[in-house]
Amino acid sequence: xxxxxxxxIGAGILGLATAYHIKREKPNQKVLVIDKKPAxxxxxxxxSGGMFRSFFYSKTNFKLANSSIEFYKRLxxxxxxxxxxxxxxxxxxxxxxxxxxxxxxxxxxxxxxEFKLIDRREIEEKLNINTKAGESEEAEIxxxxxxxxxxxxxxxxxxxxxxxVSYYEREFLRMGGEVIYGTExxxxxxxxxIKLELPGEPYFWQEAxxxxxxxxxxxxxxxxxxxxxxxWADQLLDGIGVDSYQKPKKRQIFVVKAEEEKLKxxxxxxxxxxxxxIPFTILPYPRIYVKPSIEEEAFWIGYADDFNRPxxxxxxxxxxxxxxxxxxxxxxxxxxxQFKDANPINAWAxxxxxxxxxGQPVIFEERNLIVVGxxxxxxxxxxxxxxxxxxxxxxxxxxxxxxxGEEFKVEHLxxxxxxxxxxxxxx
Amino acid sequence: xxxxxxxxIGAGILGLATAYHIKREKPNQKVLVIDKKPAxxxxxxxxSGGMFRSFFYSKTNFKLANSSIEFYKRLxxxxxxxxxxxxxxxxxxxxxxxxxxxxxxxxxxxxxxEFKLIDRREIEEKLNINTKAGESEEAEIxxxxxxxxxxxxxxxxxxxxxxxVSYYEREFLRMGGEVIYGTExxxxxxxxxIKLELPGEPYFWQEAxxxxxxxxxxxxxxxxxxxxxxxWADQLLDGIGVDSYQKPKKRQIFVVKAEEEKLKxxxxxxxxxxxxxIPFTILPYPRIYVKPSIEEEAFWIGYADDFNRPxxxxxxxxxxxxxxxxxxxxxxxxxxxQFKDANPINAWAxxxxxxxxxGQPVIFEERNLIVVGxxxxxxxxxxxxxxxxxxxxxxxxxxxxxxxGEEFKVEHLxxxxxxxxxxxxxx
Numbered sequence: 083x084x085x086x087x088x089x090x091i092g093a094g095i096l097g098l099a100t101a102y103h104i105k106r107e108k109p110n111q112k113v114l115v116i117d118k119k120p121a122x123x124x125x126x127x128x129x130s131g132g133m134f135r136s137f138f139y140s141k142t143n144f145k146l147a148n149s150s151i152e153f154y155k156r157l158x159x160x161x162x163x164x165x166x167x168x169x170x171x172x173x174x175x176x177x178x179x180x181x182x183x184x185x186x187x188x189x190x191x192x193x194x195x196e197f198k199l200i201d202r203r204e205i206e207e208k209l210n211i212n213t214k215a216g217e218s219e220e221a222e223i224x225x226x227x228x229x230x231x232x233x234x235x236x237x238x239x240x241x242x243x244x245x246x247v248s249y250y251e252r253e254f255l256r257m258g259g260e261v262i263y264g265t266e267x268x269x270x271x272x273x274x275x276i277k278l279e280l281p282g283e284p285y286f287w288q289e290a291x292x293x294x295x296x297x298x299x300x301x302x303x304x305x306x307x308x309x310x311x312x313x314w315a316d317q318l319l320d321g322i323g324v325d326s327y328q329k330p331k332k333r334q335i336f337v338v339k340a341e342e343e344k345l346k347x348x349x350x351x352x353x354x355x356x357x358x359x360i361p362f363t364i365l366p367y368p369r370i371y372v373k374p375s376i377e378e379e380a381f382w383i384g385y386a387d388d389f390n391r392p393x394x395x396x397x398x399x400x401x402x403x404x405x406x407x408x409x410x411x412x413x414x415x416x417x418x419x420q421f422k423d424a425n426p427i428n429a430w431a432x433x434x435x436x437x438x439x440x441g442q443p444v445i446f447e448e449r450n451l452i453v454v455g456x457x458x459x460x461x462x463x464x465x466x467x468x469x470x471x472x473x474x475x476x477x478x479x480x481x482x483x484x485x486x487g488e489e490f491k492v493e494h495l496x497x498x499x500x501x502x503x504x505x506x507x508x509x
Numbered sequence: 510x511x512x513x514x515x516x517x518i519g520a521g522i523l524g525l526a527t528a529y530h531i532k533r534e535k536p537n538q539k540v541l542v543i544d545k546k547p548a549x550x551x552x553x554x555x556x557s558g559g560m561f562r563s564f565f566y567s568k569t570n571f572k573l574a575n576s577s578i579e580f581y582k583r584l585x586x587x588x589x590x591x592x593x594x595x596x597x598x599x600x601x602x603x604x605x606x607x608x609x610x611x612x613x614x615x616x617x618x619x620x621x622x623e624f625k626l627i628d629r630r631e632i633e634e635k636l637n638i639n640t641k642a643g644e645s646e647e648a649e650i651x652x653x654x655x656x657x658x659x660x661x662x663x664x665x666x667x668x669x670x671x672x673x674v675s676y677y678e679r680e681f682l683r684m685g686g687e688v689i690y691g692t693e694x695x696x697x698x699x700x701x702x703i704k705l706e707l708p709g710e711p712y713f714w715q716e717a718x719x720x721x722x723x724x725x726x727x728x729x730x731x732x733x734x735x736x737x738x739x740x741w742a743d744q745l746l747d748g749i750g751v752d753s754y755q756k757p758k759k760r761q762i763f764v765v766k767a768e769e770e771k772l773k774x775x776x777x778x779x780x781x782x783x784x785x786x787i788p789f790t791i792l793p794y795p796r797i798y799v800k801p802s803i804e805e806e807a808f809w810i811g812y813a814d815d816f817n818r819p820x821x822x823x824x825x826x827x828x829x830x831x832x833x834x835x836x837x838x839x840x841x842x843x844x845x846x847q848f849k850d851a852n853p854i855n856a857w858a859x860x861x862x863x864x865x866x867x868g869q870p871v872i873f874e875e876r877n878l879i880v881v882g883x884x885x886x887x888x889x890x891x892x893x894x895x896x897x898x899x900x901x902x903x904x905x906x907x908x909x910x911x912x913x914g915e916e917f918k919v920e921h922l923x924x925x926x927x928x929x930x931x932x933x934x935x936x
Contacts, residue, residue: 223703224714272817276650282829285836286814287651287795320756320820325865329752368714387713389876390699393747402709409712438752439866439924449816497866504925 086114086260088476089295089304091267091318093117094127095243095462096454097310098250099469104476105257113259114304116295118266123247126312127462129432131335131373131382133362134463135171135238137195139186140503142442143460144193145490150466153485154241162249165242169374170354170361171235174205174417176216176227179366186506187233200232208353209360215416216366226416227366234354234361240373243462250469269296270307270318270451292322292451306476308452312435313395315455327444327497328435328456329393334401335384336410336426337375344420349374349381365417370410372418380427385410386434386459401429434459440504445472446496452476471495513541513687515903516722516731518694518745520544521554522670522889523881524737525677526896531903532684540686541731543722545693550674553739554889556859558762558800558809560789561890562598562665564622566613567930569869569921570887571620576911577893581668583912589676592669596801597781597788598662601632601844603643603654606793613933614660627659635780636787642843643793653843654793661781661788667800670889677896696723697734697745697878719749719878733903735879739862740822742882754871754924755862755883756820761828762811763837763853764802771847776801776808792844797837799845807854812837813861813886828856861886867931872899873923879903898922 088104090097093115101115119125136148158164175183187197202213215221216228255261271294274284284290294303309315315326340349351360359374373382387409406426415421437444437456443464444456454472457464467484474482474492481489493499515531517524520542528542546552563575585591602610614624629640642648643655682688698721701711711717721730736742742753767776778787786801800809814836833853842848864871864883870891871883881899884891894911901909901919908916920926 223705225716226714278650280835282831282835284817285832286812287653287836287840289652290817316820323758323816323818323820325756325820327866329747331750385713389750390711390717391750393743393750393752404709405712408707408709409714413714439754498931 084294084303084305085112086302086304087111088113088306088308089302090115090308090310091117091295092125092310092312093119093122093251093261093263094125094310094312095123095247095250095465096312096457096468097308098122098247098254099465100308100310100454100472101259102250102254103469103473105254105259107473107477109257113254114302115254115259115261116265116267116297117261117263120264122251122261122263123244125314126432126435127243127247129333129335129430130243130462131384132240132243132462133238133373134241135235137171137190137197137235137238137507139190139506140442142494142502143505144195145484145488146443146464146467147460149484149486149488150464151237153466154246156485157249164245164249166239167357167376168236168239168355169357169359171238172354172361172363173233174229174364174366175231175233176366177230179227180231180233183507190507196236198234198236200234202230205229205232208351209348210420211418212416218416221416224413224416225367226413229366229417236355238362240362241462246462246465265297267295267297267318270309270322271296271301272322291449306450306452308454308472308476310454312455313433315435315453316395319453322451324448324451324453326453326455327437327439329438330395330433331391331393331436332396332399332431333384333386333434333459334405334429334431335382336401336406337378337380337382337428338421338424339378339380339427342424345381345424346379348418348420349376349379365413368413370413372414383410383414396433399431399433401431440502442502443468443495444497445475445492447475511721511730511732512539513729513731514538515540515733515735516729517542517735517737518544518722519552519737519739520546520549520678520688520690521552521737521739522550522674522677522892523739523884523895524735525549525674525681526892527735527737527881527899528686529677529681530896530900532681532686534900534904536684540681541689541729542681542686543689543692543694543724545691547691549678549688549690550671552741553859553862554670554674556760556762556857557670557889558811559667559670559889560665560800561668562662564598564617564624564662564665564934566617566933567869569929570932571622572911572915572917573870573891573894574887576913576915577891578664580893580912581673584676591672591676593666594784594803595663595666595782596784596786598665599781599788599790600660601656601791601793602658602660603793604657606654607658607660610934617934623663625661625663627661629657632656632659635778636775637847638845639843645843648843651840651843652794653840656793656844663782665789667789668889673889673892692724694722694724694745697736697749698723698728699749718876733877733879735881735899735903737881739882740860742862742880743822746880749878751875751878751880753880753882754864754866755885756865757822757860758818758820758863759823759826759858760811760813760861760886761832761856761858762809763828763833764805764807764809764855765848765851766805766807766854769851772808772851773806775845775847776803776806792840795840797840799841810837810841823860826858826860828858867929869929870895870922871924872902872919874902
């Protein structure tokens with residue numbers, strides 16, 4: 083007899099949000115979360131930039147992110163510290179880039195997306211950065227652009243990922259959920275409904291379903307198995323011929339201290355938000371981002387390279403010194419001369435689980451196996467909605483109720499009847 | 510300077526059909542086909558069942574297969590021996606299965622899909638098989654069904670894959686195309702447009718594109734590189750972070766000689782086609798297929814198992830004795846008692862390159878790299894159309910002209926603007 087109603091593999095943000103919502107909906111469910119790391123959120127969740135925004139073009143993205151952010155906000159308002167900082171997002175554009183987005187922005191505004199445009203003069207005044215980077219000679223080779231306009235989005239900022247993970251874990255445990263850490267699942271078990279003791283069964287003519295997980299020589303049985311392991315999903319799913327629809331891609335973050343006065347002034351730029359700091363800022367091209375971290379008096383800097391960055395599963399991906407030195411630094415310092423001669427004091431790398439088809443999460447069920455993943459780099463900001471949708475799927479409902487009351491058709495994030503809107507507005 | 514206009518990696522059916530159509534359209538193009546195997550079509554192309562049908566529900570499938578089959582037919586009529594045998598396809602159904610398909614079949618008929626229904630009595634008369642398999646006690650455990658109705662599709666049959674591959678290769682060579690066999694491409698080369706001699710370039714701010722292939726220590730340059738390696742695509746594409754949208758899945762074929770009189774009578778069943786043999790026949794459930802091979806006085810038997818069959822790339826996949834003995838045999842002999850005690854005299858295994866998202870081929874271009882694949886087990890019967898579409902993409906055209914004159918929008922098999930109809934009518 084199955085010991086658990088649900089076994090969730092992966093104690094990252096998606097696994098724990100799913101675990102929490104299953105217990106929240108039906109506290110009598112016996113739910114186990116199992117993870118190879120020694121604690122919750124220690125995989126790629128821990129490597130995240132921890133940013134959030136509800137400013138998306140795609141209705142799918144908007145619903146998932148907006149409802150999750152509203153939920154996190156409500157938690158904070160009710161006294162749960164999630165370290166949310168409403169720094170806002172600031173996209174910097176050259177005129178021609180902005181023009182191409184103008185129609186989409188109008189549509190986003192119509193749907194309630196809040197933003198403010200700021201002109202070059204104001205950008206220069208507030209940030210003292212180089213708005214004419216596109217005109218320098220060296221810039222040609224780096225395809226730099228001028229900064230003519232800024233798009234400031236207030237409903238956005240950062241969240242303390244560890245605190246968010248801890249919240250879901252704590253509440254899950256409080257409701258009687260079980261966790262096993264430091265324990266790797268070796269295999270997902272598939273068994274026939276009726277065992278015939280044939281060598282190599284189940285055969286294709288036998289009704290077969292996922293019935294548990296193997297950990298070393300031990301089998302733990304569950305009525306449903308939920309795989310929420312991020313980039314590691316294929317290690318478990320390839321063996322039973324189920325696709326996770328995601329590919330691993332390394333993402334690096336470099337931390338630069340605001341030591342010199344000029345960097346401090348940039349960090350504590352006034353007039354953007356109540357935090358009294360520069361917003362999460364995205365350069366025109368290449369779209370390097372600069373995230374303020376007042377707690378550390380530092381910036382987190384990164385870039386999501388795509389073509390020619392390998393798909394490669396790594397247990398412990400490392401940041402590359404040259405990626406900062408020759409990749410990020412020349413661009414960053416051309417736009418923001420304050421970074422001249424500044425070096426990272428810290429850096430790390432994680433992996434995005436990218437859905438290369440449409441960039442949106444994937445949630446589907448097959449023979450008592452539920453797969454939750456492919457969050458493609460925006461798993462933190464969508465985690466609550468993803469957890470609710472996975473929970474609805476687990477309970478066999480057609481629709482999930484997102485925080486705030488909006489309904490979401492579960493199959494829209496599945497494969498067969500998938501219906502997602504492509505994002506037009508990417509970082 | 511690039512030595513070639515196009516380098517096509519993979520001399521399977523898709524690579525050679527693409528090579529042929531590029532040369533056919535513009536004979537002055539310098540085109541190289543390179544393959545690790547010692548000759549053309551020696552990878553999974555050689556393992557194919559070699560069946561074709563233009564009977565599909567999905568318009569995408571129909572267009573691709575029908576135009577290709579028409580092309581092959583025209584070749585045969587003009588004197589090229591492709592070993593085509595119009596055996597037809599015979600799907601066997603239980604009443605309830607047929608009822609669920611009835612509306613789709615009407616629609617297919619409306620679109621010109623030809624078929625004939627035959628009743629149980631006629632099936633019994635012509636094939637002398639067990640139409641009451643679903644009623645036996647042992648059948649319950651195997652989920653067998655009765656055979657109440659047969660759907661006979663005449664525009665379908667088999668083709669000699671080796672001859673088809675040879676045709677494309679021969680014509681490609683005749684037009685001045687070059688081939689290198691027994692040579693493995695180790696890497697696809699990505700280079701910046703402007704080389705700066707930075708360590709690890711190209712960096713993300715450099716314009717970069719695919720510019721050639723590395724074979725051992727040698728680099729062969731081409732203006733465009735076309736990857737048509739089937740299941741091996743990820744070995745080349747993962748390194749540059751491009752998805753092939755396909756997963757490898759083993760498929761096995763078992764050859765059973767028609768030695769005994771009862772099997773001979775089944776093989777040479779009259780009244781279905783001009784070949785005087787049983788059509789390619791698909792059992793109701795599980796959908797095991799039985800293919801006549803008059804040349805060998807034998808049957809080819811297979812089944813496309815899905816769930817629990819691993820995704821696993823193998824250089825030399827092997828057929829499994831138990832797969833026939835415990836998987837296929839009990840089902841096959843329950844429906845077709847003629848196979849009782851018959852054992853395979855030969856067997857082999859290949860791999861399908863499955864597009865797990867929608868089951869249709871993928872053809873797209875990114876930075877001078879063209880990827881052609883994910884034919885999902887129907888690459889032979891669609892090869893000509895796929896070659897024409899890949900060639901159109903290569904020449905930068907929006908539409909391909911399929912054989913017979915119908916146009917096909919190239920981007921419909923791409924990713925971003927993909928538009929394919931899901932197949933409702935699978936074997």
